[in-house]
Amino acid sequence: MGDLAISVSSGTLQRARAPRRWREWAITKLIQLNAWLALAFIALILVFVAREAVPLFYEPASQAEVGWSRLFLPQHYGTPDAPLPYVWQPVSTEPKYSLMPLFLGTLRITTIAMLFAAPLALAAAVYTAEFAPGWVRETVKPAVEMLAGFPSVVLGFFALIVLASWLQRAFDFDYRLNAVNAGIALGLAVIPIIYTVCEDALGAVPRGLREASWALGATRAETAWRVVLPAALPGIFAGCVLGFGRAIGETMIVLMASGNAAITSWSFTESVRTLSATIAAELAEVVFGSPHYRVLFLLGLLLFIFTLLLNSAGEWMIARLRRHLTGRA
Amino acid sequence: MVTATTDREFPLLRTEVRERPAAASAKEIRVCARNFSLWYRDRQALDDISLDIYSRQITAIIGPSGCGKSTFLRSLNRMNDLIPGVRASGEILLDGHNLLAPDVDVVALRRRVGMVFQQPNPFPKSIFDNVAYGLRINGLAANAGERAARVEAALQQAALWDEVKDRLRKSALTLSGGEQQRLCIARALAVQPEILLMDEPASALDPISTAKIEDLIFELKSRYTIVIVTHNMQQAARVSDYTVFLLQGRLIEWGETARLFKTPADKRTEDYITGRFG
Amino acid sequence: MRLALRRQFDRSLRWLTALAALGILGLLAIMIGQIAYHGWERITWEFLTAAPTQGMTAGGIFPAIFGTTALVLIMTVFVAPFGVLAAVYFSEYADRQSWFYRVARQAVNNLAGVPSIVFGLFGLGFFVQFVGKQVDRTLYGGALHYGQPAIIWAALTLAVLTLPVVIVSVEEALQAVPQSYREASYALGSTKSQVVFRVVLPHALPGVLTGAILAVSRAAGEVAPILFVGAAYYLPHLPTKLNDQFMELGYHIFILSTQSPDVDATKPLLYATVLVLLGLTFLLNALAIIIRARMRLARRSV
Numbered sequence: 001m002g003d004l005a006i007s008v009s010s011g012t013l014q015r016a017r018a019p020r021r022w023r024e025w026a027i028t029k030l031i032q033l034n035a036w037l038a039l040a041f042i043a044l045i046l047v048f049v050a051r052e053a054v055p056l057f058y059e060p061a062s063q064a065e066v067g068w069s070r071l072f073l074p075q076h077y078g079t080p081d082a083p084l085p086y087v088w089q090p091v092s093t094e095p096k097y098s099l100m101p102l103f104l105g106t107l108r109i110t111t112i113a114m115l116f117a118a119p120l121a122l123a124a125a126v127y128t129a130e131f132a133p134g135w136v137r138e139t140v141k142p143a144v145e146m147l148a149g150f151p152s153v154v155l156g157f158f159a160l161i162v163l164a165s166w167l168q169r170a171f172d173f174d175y176r177l178n179a180v181n182a183g184i185a186l187g188l189a190v191i192p193i194i195y196t197v198c199e200d201a202l203g204a205v206p207r208g209l210r211e212a213s214w215a216l217g218a219t220r221a222e223t224a225w226r227v228v229l230p231a232a233l234p235g236i237f238a239g240c241v242l243g244f245g246r247a248i249g250e251t252m253i254v255l256m257a258s259g260n261a262a263i264t265s266w267s268f269t270e271s272v273r274t275l276s277a278t279i280a281a282e283l284a285e286v287v288f289g290s291p292h293y294r295v296l297f298l299l300g301l302l303l304f305i306f307t308l309l310l311n312s313a314g315e316w317m318i319a320r321l322r323r324h325l326t327g328r329a
Numbered sequence: 330m331v332t333a334t335t336d337r338e339f340p341l342l343r344t345e346v347r348e349r350p351a352a353a354s355a356k357e358i359r360v361c362a363r364n365f366s367l368w369y370r371d372r373q374a375l376d377d378i379s380l381d382i383y384s385r386q387i388t389a390i391i392g393p394s395g396c397g398k399s400t401f402l403r404s405l406n407r408m409n410d411l412i413p414g415v416r417a418s419g420e421i422l423l424d425g426h427n428l429l430a431p432d433v434d435v436v437a438l439r440r441r442v443g444m445v446f447q448q449p450n451p452f453p454k455s456i457f458d459n460v461a462y463g464l465r466i467n468g469l470a471a472n473a474g475e476r477a478a479r480v481e482a483a484l485q486q487a488a489l490w491d492e493v494k495d496r497l498r499k500s501a502l503t504l505s506g507g508e509q510q511r512l513c514i515a516r517a518l519a520v521q522p523e524i525l526l527m528d529e530p531a532s533a534l535d536p537i538s539t540a541k542i543e544d545l546i547f548e549l550k551s552r553y554t555i556v557i558v559t560h561n562m563q564q565a566a567r568v569s570d571y572t573v574f575l576l577q578g579r580l581i582e583w584g585e586t587a588r589l590f591k592t593p594a595d596k597r598t599e600d601y602i603t604g605r606f607g
Numbered sequence: 608m609r610l611a612l613r614r615q616f617d618r619s620l621r622w623l624t625a626l627a628a629l630g631i632l633g634l635l636a637i638m639i640g641q642i643a644y645h646g647w648e649r650i651t652w653e654f655l656t657a658a659p660t661q662g663m664t665a666g667g668i669f670p671a672i673f674g675t676t677a678l679v680l681i682m683t684v685f686v687a688p689f690g691v692l693a694a695v696y697f698s699e700y701a702d703r704q705s706w707f708y709r710v711a712r713q714a715v716n717n718l719a720g721v722p723s724i725v726f727g728l729f730g731l732g733f734f735v736q737f738v739g740k741q742v743d744r745t746l747y748g749g750a751l752h753y754g755q756p757a758i759i760w761a762a763l764t765l766a767v768l769t770l771p772v773v774i775v776s777v778e779e780a781l782q783a784v785p786q787s788y789r790e791a792s793y794a795l796g797s798t799k800s801q802v803v804f805r806v807v808l809p810h811a812l813p814g815v816l817t818g819a820i821l822a823v824s825r826a827a828g829e830v831a832p833i834l835f836v837g838a839a840y841y842l843p844h845l846p847t848k849l850n851d852q853f854m855e856l857g858y859h860i861f862i863l864s865t866q867s868p869d870v871d872a873t874k875p876l877l878y879a880t881v882l883v884l885l886g887l888t889f890l891l892n893a894l895a896i897i898i899r900a901r902m903r904l905a906r907r908s909v
Contacts (some may be wrong), residue, residue, distance in 0.1 A: 020798065027800040031700050034692040035707075038774070039714045041767050045721060048733040123627030131621050132628070134413065140628050147635050149892045150885070151828025152723075153857045157864050157881055158638055161874070188638075191631060208450035212513065215408060215446075216463040216520060217439035221617035226466065231453050249722025251831040256865055276724045276831075283731070283835055300728040304721060311720035312713075437610065468609045 049304060053297035088262040088273070090282065090292045097295055101262040105179075105272035109254055110247040112183025112268060113190055118240050120187075121194035129202035130224040141199075148192035156256030159185035164257065171269075177259035179272045185253045194243040197314075201235020201321060202228055238317035245310035249303060251276040275299050357384040359524060359554045360405060365419035367400060367409065374400045377419070378580045380573055382524075387546065387555045389569035389586070391562055393606065397578040398558040402526050405556065406442040407435050423524075440467055443522035447529040449509035451501035451516075456493050459501045459512055460484060463520035479519055486552075487515035488545050507538025511545065518549075525549065527557040531564070543568050562602060566590050574598050639885070646882030649875050655883070659841070664872040668880050673845050674758075674853035678833075679823045681762035681849075682769070687819055689766070690773025691808075694818075697774065698781035699803050719771035723831040730764030730836035757850040761837035768832055769822035776821055780814015780902065781807060813902040817895045824891035828884065830857040840866075856884045 087096040124144075128137045164181045167173065173180070205228050213223040229236075259271020260281060273281075279296050286293045360382040367375040375397045382388050390398045403409045404421060407428060420427045428438060440463075451459050460480045463469070470476035480497075484490040489511040493504070501512055510530060517525060527546070531539040546555060546568055559565050565572055566586060573583035574595075582595045593599045600606055657667030693715070701708040739754035746752075753759075784807050792802040808815075830838075838858035846853040860880050867873045 024798050024800055028700060031692055031696045034689060035696040035701070035711050037689060038693050038718065038770065039711050041770070042714045042718050042721075044733060045725065045729045045767075048737065049725065049728050052728075052732045052736075120627050120630060123624045124631050127621075127624035127628045131624060136628075140632065143632050143635055146889065146892075147631070149824065149828075149888050150638075151830075151857055151888060153828065153830045153860050154642075154881055154885055155638075157860055157877070158641070160864050161877070162641055188634060195631075206450070208446060208448055209452055211408070211411075211446060212450045212452070212516070213462070214411065215406065215439060215444035216466070216517065217436050218462075218466050219436055219613055219617040221620035222466050222613065224620065225616075226462070227452055245720060249720075249724070251722065251724040252861065256861065276722060279724050279728065280831060280834055283728075288736075297728060297732070300725050304725045307720055307722055308717055311717065315716060434610070436613070466613070 046301075046304065049297055049300050053294055053301045056291065056294040056298055059291075059294075088278070090295065091285075097291075099275075099299075102273055102275050102278055102299070104266070105258075105262065106248060106274040106276075108179045108266070108268060108272055109183050109186060109258060109274055110244060112179055113186035113247045114240065114244060116184055116187035117190045117243060118194055121191045121239075121243075122198050122236060125195050125198035125202055126224055126229070129199055130220060130228060144192050144195050147188065148196075150189070152189055152250060152252040153256070155185050155189055156253040159253060159257035173269045175259055175261075175269065175271045177257055178270055179258060179268045182254045182258035182272070183268070185257050186247050186250055189250060189253060190243040190247050193246055194239045197239030197242060197318070198232070198236050201232040201239065201318075204235065204322065205231045232321070234317050234321040238314045238321065241310055241314040241317065245307045245314065248310070249276060249307045251280050255280050275303055279303075356386065358382070359384040359424065360556075361422050362401075363420040363422065365401075365404065365417065365421055367397075367404060367415065367417045369412070370414040374578050375404070376578045378575075380580060380583050382554060382556055383571065384554050385550060385552070386570040387550050387557060387568055388571040388573060389565035390556065390558045390573045390575060391560070391565050391601070392575035393601065394560065395577075396575040398560075398575055399528050400578075401575065402528055402556060402558050403444075405524070405526055406439050406444055407433075408444065410435060440520050441522055442524045442526060443517035443520065444526045445510070445513050445517050445528070445530050448533050449506060449513050451504070451509050451512050453500065453502055455498045456501050456504070456512060457497040460516050460519050463516060467520055469520060480515075483515040483519035484512075486518050486549065487511045488541070488548075489515055505538075507534050507541060510534060510538070510542060514542075514545065514549075518553075522553065524554045524556065527555065529558055529560065532560065539564075562590075574601065576601070642878060642881050642885060645875070646878035646880075649879035650882060654879060659876070664869070664876060668856070668859065668876075668883065670842065670845055670854040671856045671859045671880070672883070674838075675827055675856045677846055678758060678762055678765070678853060678855060679826050681759065682765045682826055683819055683823060685763060686766040686769055686773055686822055687815070690770055690818060690822070691777050691815055693770070694774045694777035694781060695803060695808065698778050699799075699807065715771050715774055718767070721768075723768065723829055726764055726768045726832040727834050727836065729767070730760055730832055734760035734763050735836060753850050755850075756835060756837040756839075756852055758837050758846050758853045759849040761833040761853070764832045764836055765826040765829060768829065769826050772822045772825055773818040776818030777811065777815050780811035780817070783814070783902070784810045813898050817898050817902075820891050820895040820898070824888050824895070827891070828857055828888055830855075830861050833858060856880060856887075860884065 087098055088101045089096040124140065128140050132140070159181050160177070163185060164176050167181055167184075168176050171180075209227055209231065210223055213227045214220075218226070254272075254274045255277040258273065258277065260273050260277060261271035262273040262278070263270060279299050282292070283296050286296060358381045362378050362380050365375060365378045366373065378401060390401060392398050400409065404417065405428070409415050409417070417429060419429075421429055423438075423442070426433070452462065454462070457477075457480055460483050461470075461476055464476050464479055470479055481490060481494075484493065489508060492508060493512075496503075501509065504512060510533075514525075514530070530546075531542045534542065543564065546557065549555060550570075557565075557569065569586045571583065572586045572589045574581045574589070574593075574597075576597055582589065582593065582598050584594075589598065590602060593602060654667040655672065656669050658670055659668060660666035697708075697712070697715075701711075735754065735756060739757070739760060742753040743749055743751060788806055788810065789802050792806045797805070833855060837852050838855045839852040840854070840859070840862045842852060842854055860877065863873050863877045863880065864870075867877075
């Protein structure tokens with residue numbers, strides 16, 4: 001700190017010398033520039049994924065094969081191997097690009113995952129927030145964090161090798177790898193985030209409210225059911241929204257455990273194909289710049305935008321919960 | 330409603346005091362503590378407290394911060410059970426039955442002994458639902474009509490009815506601080522307790538709201554036995570019939586407010602009242 | 608009578624929710640148990656240091672371990688400075704009211720929510736196709752060197768993916784530095800950058816470490832982003848140049864599970880590989896937690 005020593009001993013109060021000022025300015029600008037980078041990356045992702053997808057809608061080669069109507073509306077192929085109006089079969093003599101099987105597949109798997117994970121995670125959060133003694137809380141929270149740390153490829157492996165066999169033994173499904181299998185594994189991946197957000201929401205309810213309820217003679221369960229849960233509802237809902245967003249974007253688990261059959265059906269015991277798994281499964285084989293390639297990027301774009309909306313909605317809800325509980329009084 | 334009576338002005342405290350009817354000679358003891366002690370893990374919070382609380386009288390508990398006033402109050406409805414590591418010895422008798430006995434149903438106890446807290450803590454529900462909460466969980470109303478009637482009665486008793494009767498379905502959080510506290514009082518009164526515990530009910534409020542709460546407490550005396558913790562001695566002198574002085578977890582002295590403030594038996598009481606410490 | 612019903616409700620709710628918590632713990636234990644049980648016997652020194660042989664049914668997974676290590680090291684070189692500087696901005700330099708702060712904050716939060724496969728697409732579309740091709744054009748006259756899947760692009764993709772993790776950790780550590788340190792420093796006549804880089808940041812170093820460790824832990828487990836950006840199933844040699852492809856633990860598990868010609872024969876190797884990846888992840892997370900705990904303890908004594 002040479003500069004410092006000099007100005008202190010000489011007792012001057014004049015402005016810092018020019019080189020130091022320039023240095024400060026430079027450092028500040030560098031730091032701001034760096035922050036711009038975070039901004040830039042999210043924009044870059046949008047731009048570069050869109051860049052590969054958007055030509056789909058004006059390139060003549062792509063237009064011939066794919067178009068808005070082909071993607072979403074029922075098609076009549078009139079061929080024996082495509083009896084249903086919605087088919088995803090890009091690799092065939094007549095490429096079929098209906099997104100419906102993929103949307104349905106994604107919906108089916110995430111529904112199972114949420115039905116499995118949300119009640120489990122919420123109940124566990126209620127237990128640790130309202131009933132559990134301290135030592136139990138200190139065991140469950142780290143355990144859930146451990147679960148959060150599981151790489152999704154490991155969960156996919158578990159579902160593929162272990163869970164599928166168990167389910168097969170128990171229920172004797174037609175297909176070993178199906179929506180239920182992948183849905184449960186996906187649920188496992190999503191439990192930590194739902195649990196964490198719900199637990200935070202329940203904890204944010206002021207203790208004073210619980211005390212008022214207890215003082216009126218309510219039991220712990222009544223207090224949890226009638227006072228705490230209703231108060232924390234926005235946060236709980238936000239947790240589910242965030243979990244749903246995570247589930248939709250998950251790739252490895254579904255890629256490994258769902259059977260990857262793009263069928264248009266509502267059955268949960270058949271194999272399914274999701275948007276994310278489609279990208280992962282087909283991108284390796286695709287010709288760069290082909291319509292198929294562009295549609296896959298389009299899928300990525302759709303995923304990106306949709307999860308962005310879901311996450312923003314979830315965070316907005318959490319901010320609202322905070323205001324609802326602490327403000328206004 | 331505070332009347333100044335100079336000939337009753339306490340020489341030690343210089344405050345105004347309410348007119349009070351002469352104390353009835355035979356008073357019923359509602360609650361009495363016998364050698365009650367309490368520990369938070371290894372730290373002793375209350376040491377051998379023995380006192381009586383009379384029916385339909387206001388008993389104030391005073392003392393410097395940390396002396397155990399709130400702890401003692403919370404023992405009367407066993408709210409301390411909710412803190413891990415709490416141990417107690419001795420007895421607290423409610424109409425002759427020891428509250429601390431293991432076979433006592435705390436849930437039923439808390440219906441008979443209500444509590445109002447320092448920070449107003451209305452639920453984030455409507456005004457009506459706040460007051461009706463105790464009725465609903467205890468099943469005290471046979472139908473919606475009876476419930477509405479009881480809610481109205483409670484709000485009347487809490488002197489809040491006129492202010493809220495047109496907005497019962499609005500959120501309780503839209504009320505001002507003083508109104509919220511009166512709402513909490515109404516909520517506690519709705520289940521018709523016999524005893525009302527108040528832990529510094531006005532300390533978080535502005536002077537005008539405080540005065541309203543004090544008037545309210547004075548009026549409630551005719552129906553309820555009230556125990557109020559306060560760090561404000563003037564408030565204790567204004568409002569209460571009996572005063573208990575605690576210091577560092579010990580009972581120093583207790584008795585009729587008039588006597589305790591005018592001629593305290595213990596020097597420490599005198600020092601506290603005259604502001605020499607605390 | 609009614610009281611009995613209420614007691615019943617209380618008991619039921621307690622049991623139901625406790626069961627849920629137990630269920631989650633149980634599932635966790637089952638998974639770890641299964642993997643450990645089937646994989647443990649294969650973990651030998653040879654397993655960890657040798658290359659795979661006989662069509663992935665014997666030998667070891669050293670190349671995958673090497674590849675994963677190289678990958679996350681390169682990633683850390685990029686993400687650490689960017690993440691730290693971004694966190695410094697958020698914590699020390701930003702004007703909380705400004706439009707830019709709020710947008711940047713949103714951007715980081717959104718980045719954290721992007722699906723990992725989209726990162727894979729980004730890695731392909733941006734790093735490989737765009738940056739890679741540009742590098743080839745300028746440095747190699749158009750010859751294909753960097754415009755293809757390579758470890759550098761995979762590392763950069765993962766760097767973008769883990770950026771939010773680092774930022775959050777470092778920012779938390781910076782915020783925890785007592786304001787009095789800053790004030791004392793200013794009072795001695797320091798400039799802002801001196802306060803930040805000589806006083807605050809050094810004090811927050813454990814947080815920086817935690818952030819890096821968590822980023823590494825996260826990156827080691829992500830497979831979707833690197834599917835098309837550099838990972839390969841079997842390579843005859845280890846990656847030595849930045850534009851080499853590489854073997855990777857997670858990718859290896861994926862391929863072995865789904866595309867192995869003889870699943871039963873490769874199962875033992877597979878379980879062991881999963882155990883190694885899981886163990887690595889847990890170790891790193893535990894390390895981060897320990898550092899964080901010590902950081903909090905030290906803080907309390909201040």
